[in-house]
């Protein structure tokens with residue numbers, strides 16, 4: 765079976781041909797299969813977020829190929845890149861990136877706009893996810909009234925609302941104590957059981973030593989340690 769994600773000799777240069785030019789990724793070649801849970805680890809600045817953002821169609825490589833499913837996403841127009849991002853990926857960020865003055869349910873539905881799906885159906889999907897995360901009683905609360913752990917669950921529900929094939933979590937435990945980190949890992953296990961492919965960037969041993977994680981890729985100075993990871 766073909767891998768779900770393939771990168772071939774991906775390079776990313778920020779501020780190309782300027783005095784502050786910076787080579788953030790060099791020759792990254794890796795492949796990730798359907799349903800894998802993969803951790804990218806490495807020191808701060810090693811390129812983990814940059815690589816996740818390119819795979820997640822939030823930017824384009826300077827050179828190299830990134831294939832997601834059958835699509836060479838580095839070649840897509842901006843419009844199609846956005847569409848692939850919205851349809852294929854769910855993102856969990858370390859800062860939850862929630863809108864604090866709107867309700868839990870409204871936050872969760874945001875990635876669905878603008879889409880032709882009916883509003884009632886969208887709400888139903890949101891409520892199902894909230895129930896899965898034990899948050900069904902909080903749907904009408906404003907996010908700024910929630911605890912950190914509850915906000916995290918809202919962020920996770922938002923990441924899953926479009927039923928993405930791939931979930932990307934960038935330093936998901938960075939601002940959490942060990943109890944909330946363990947809760948997050950239990951939720952990631954559930955997400956993995958749902959058949960999703962999960963990519964996590966982290967420095968946190970709690971994450972990369974967790975039994976859920978069967979594969980760790982180490983990065984340093986924009987490269988995969990030990991060369992490509994094919």
Ligand SMILES: Nc1ncnc2c1ncn2[C@@H]1O[C@H](COP(=O)(O)OP(=O)(O)OP(=O)(O)O)[C@@H](O)[C@H]1O
Pocket residue numbers: 778779786788806807808809810811812813814815965
């Ligand atoms: N938009 C940008 N312009 C210029 N340089 C950037 C930009 N984004 C990232 N960089 C640089 O690229 C390098 C890799 O950054 P990246 O965020 O990918 O690392 P990271 O491994 O995720 O780090 P951390 O663990 O601290 O989040 C860093 O040196 C960073 O300063």
